[in-house]
Amino acid sequence: MSAEESGSQAATPFERLGGEQKVRALVDHFYDLMDLEPAYAKLRALHPAELHGSRDKLFWFLCGWLGGPSHYVDRFGHPMLRARHLPFSIGIAERDQWMACMKQAMHELRIDESLAERLAAAFFNTADWMRNRGG
Incomplete structure (x- = not known):
């Protein structure tokens, strides 16, 4: 019986996705694609040569953002996403x-x-908020 059928609270996106193991797989596949696909060259250029730290931070953030453990907040406090991304030139293409x-x-x-x-709709809202230039 699903959580909805039993009358309890609906599963979080974190739970629906499959928990930490699936969030880690998503993050790792995302960064693997970004590292390998020429179509993501502008995005890749915004990141350090070594992606281990970026992978961990996105994994920690997404766990909490999706309704799971607050790994990112526990380590760094409030995400302040826009402020943390201001040093990078992020436009529509990125x-x-x-x-x-x-x-x-x-x-x-x-x-x-x-x-x-x-998730794509929610990701878009967040990604669009990170923009700090027009193009």
Whole structure:
């Protein structure tokens, strides 16, 4: 019986996704694609040569953002995403590459389509908020 059928609170996106193991797989696949696919070159250029720290920070952040453990907040406090991204030149192209890379990662990991659509909409709002220039 699902949580909804039993009358208890609905599963969080974190739970629906499959918990920490699946969030880690999504983050790792996202960064693997970003590192390998020429279509994501502008996005890749914003990151350090070694991606281990970036992978961990996105994993920690997404766990909490999706309704799971607050790993990021426990380590660093409030995410302050926009402030933390201000040093990087992020425009529409970078936003769109981030979104395309994440959508590709979700698709290739066979994330449930309805969940992937909901996540993509939420990711877009956040990615668009990170923009600090027009182009």
